[in-house]
């Protein structure tokens with residue numbers, strides 16, 4: 603059954619290229635106001651999944667609904683107007699100016715062009731609005747491409763590796779804009795390899811491996827599922843004479859303990875008994891570590907299934 607409340611709703615989607623399953627039986631739901639990361643190695647199926655949401659490719663199996671409509675149906679035409687897409691490779695015409703480019707895309711979407719100047723200002727390229735795109739830097743082209751995706755304040759945003767090759771200032775601006783759209787209620791699906799940067803922005807994470815979804819949840823859910831050790835680090839006034847079991851030196855006055863998440867409160871209490879305690883740091887596993895964990899886990903599970911068969 604379709605989740606009628608979901609803005610993006612995929613059920614059992616499979617897309618094949620020849621014998622290869624680029625997307626393999628994927629179900630996922632994304633709701634208004636949620637920002638989700640789509641993670642996976644090169645060739646995992648991220649772009650194919652996005653193209654199926656856009657209705658650009660039709661899966662052999664399963665259903666894709668966007669804003670309640672089947673993605674490749676005629677009825678989805680109206681829904682598509684409320685959808686912004688930033689492709690992995692941005693092809694902009696070099697002889698058009700930034701302003702002309704944006705006007706062109708606005709007309710394609712049957713949108714007024716009145717707000718385009720403000721949009722160019724928001725992405726920080728208003729000064730170059732009347733310069734030809736052929737003379738833009740990679741970052742400026744990416745900002746213009748983002749402006750194109752933001753036309754008409756979309757309810758669904760699909761961003762395919764949007765920050766690749768951007769400098770830190772452009773990345774920050776980018777994340778700020780994505781945060782604003784999320785706050786306005788857009789559903790955002792963002793494929794990226796820069797996982798650590800998005801920890802503060804992502805409500806959900808989907809991990810794809812060889813076309814299959816191998817993890818799906820909030821950061822807290824994935825942290826619980828992965829159950830990776832947390833690190834407790836202490837800074838002491840002087841090097842300790844001896845260390846209790848499990849603790850190790852990581853500097854002259856710094857020591858570390860790795861422990862299960864469930865035991866951390868007990869260890870934090872004990873840590874307060876160290877003589878000359880100056881500082882306590884608690885480091886939770888990051889998204890990069892969790893991603894690596896889920897990918898490591900899968901081949902093992904596949905081998906077990908093969909052995910059992």
Ligand SMILES: Nc1ncnc2c1ncn2[C@@H]1O[C@H](COP(=O)(O)OP(=O)(O)OP(=O)(O)O)[C@@H](O)[C@H]1O
Pocket residue numbers: 619622623624642643644645646647648649650651690
């Ligand atoms: N048009 C196509 N024809 C044949 N095979 C394709 C086509 N598009 C994608 N594939 C294959 O499907 C698989 C998934 O590709 P896809 O581009 O979706 O991966 P991705 O996760 O987006 O990768 P990347 O991170 O490198 O962009 C790959 O093995 C790719 O070679």
